Amino acid sequence: MKLIRLFLGICCAVAVLSACSKEDNAKVEETGPATITISTDDLATKTVIGRDDESGKYTHTWKDGDALSCIIVNSSSDYYLDKFVLVSGAGTKSGTFACSSSHINASGYTYPIIIYPYTEEESSGWYTWSWENQEGGSLENLSKYIMLYARASFEDRVFKGWFTPSEKPSFIADSYFLKFPEGLQIVGNASGNHTVDLTFSASGSSYVRIRQQYSKTSYSSNSVNGSIKLTGVALVDGKLAKDTYMYVKTNTNPGSTYTLEVKEGSNSVSYTLTSGSSYKSTGRMYKLNQSNFTPVQNF
Numbered sequence: 640m641k642l643i644r645l646f647l648g649i650c651c652a653v654a655v656l657s658a659c660s661k662e663d664n665a666k667v668e669e670t671g672p673a674t675i676t677i678s679t680d681d682l683a684t685k686t687v688i689g690r691d692d693e694s695g696k697y698t699h700t701w702k703d704g705d706a707l708s709c710i711i712v713n714s715s716s717d718y719y720l721d722k723f724v725l726v727s728g729a730g731t732k733s734g735t736f737a738c739s740s741s742h743i744n745a746s747g748y749t750y751p752i753i754i755y756p757y758t759e760e761e762s763s764g765w766y767t768w769s770w771e772n773q774e775g776g777s778l779e780n781l782s783k784y785i786m787l788y789a790r791a792s793f794e795d796r797v798f799k800g801w802f803t804p805s806e807k808p809s810f811i812a813d814s815y816f817l818k819f820p821e822g823l824q825i826v827g828n829a830s831g832n833h834t835v836d837l838t839f840s841a842s843g844s845s846y847v848r849i850r851q852q853y854s855k856t857s858y859s860s861n862s863v864n865g866s867i868k869l870t871g872v873a874l875v876d877g878k879l880a881k882d883t884y885m886y887v888k889t890n891t892n893p894g895s896t897y898t899l900e901v902k903e904g905s906n907s908v909s910y911t912l913t914s915g916s917s918y919k920s921t922g923r924m925y926k927l928n929q930s931n932f933t934p935v936q937n938f
Contacts, residue, residue: 669744670742671741671744673743673793674726674735674737675753675798700731701725701728701729701730701732702725702730703725704725705736707722707723707753707756707757708755708757709751709752710766710853710858712749712858713745713749716856719742720766721741721742723736724737749858751790751793752858754786754788754853755785755786756785756786764856765852765853765854767851768786768851770783770849770850771865771867772868773886774869775871776819776837776869776871776872776881778884787810787811788810789801789802789806789809790802812888813890815925816886816887816925817884817885817887818882818925819927820927821879821880822879823878823928824935825908826874826935826938829874829876829877833874833875834872835901836869836870836901836903837885837900837901838866838868838869839869839897840865840867840898840900841898842896845889845895845897846890847888847889847897849864849866850863867887877935895913896912897911903938907938908937908938910931
């Protein structure tokens with residue numbers, strides 16, 4: 640399971656400095672190894688994805704291959720993307736991430752952005768994170784799409800804390816999780832085994848975010864709207880064969896309305912979902928039930 644709640648304890652250690660020449664502008668950049676150790680208390684309240692107990696909390700742990708994006712822009716708009724990779728702490732709530740040649744100490748840099756997870760995807764000058772297409776709906780897959788964001792403060796590649804108290808790591812705003820429970824009937828006349836796609840979209844003044852972007856040359860951000868598609872969802876007699884999850888980022892205006900389409904081949908049904916108080920709690924699980932799908936529609 641992934642650790643996907645607010646980071647609570649951070650410490651940093653850094654090793655030896657080195658230097659290299661950047662030939663395109665003859666500017667000397669200082670690079671070298673840096674590490675960040677991130678610990679999380681899974682008992683915190685508002686930013687933990689809930690298991691199916693009354694407390695609504697999960698225990699999540701780091702796993703091998705986890706990595707952080709560190710976006711660095713200096714005063715000359717030179718930009719770097721450092722990759723901090725988990726080097727210890729797999730299977731625990733405390734992980735140490737390392738970068739062997741970090742640009743944190745680059746001349747003229749300003750406080751970098753740290754984002755989980757790591758990405759190398761780019762689009763027209765933006766680093767891009769996308770959750771537009773999701774697969775299977777297992778809880779473990781959510782970690783591919785969840786984004787945590789922070790502005791960090793360093794001194795000679797030694798981590799000093801967060802840029803301001805309000806910029807400690809947090810979920811990207813207005814993100815939450817839809818849970819469709821096992822046994823939920825979403826098609827009335829689909830006997831036997833079926834595999835459907837679920838598409839979540841918005842109507843009117845509402846929106847659904849499908850990508851988050853951060854500029855390569857400044858610390859500005861941009862969001863892209865669209866529809867989220869969850870593929871490979873198993874039904875038995877029109878009911879979900881297992882608990883199914885979707886990562887969602889939307890606006891949270893009162894009265895926001897969203898559409899969920901259930902589709903198999905040329906057959907489809909649609910349901911309207913309205914925004915409630917649970918939608919507005921960043922990082923929380925919104926648990927749907929049969930009342931959200933009454934009356935049940937037929938293909």
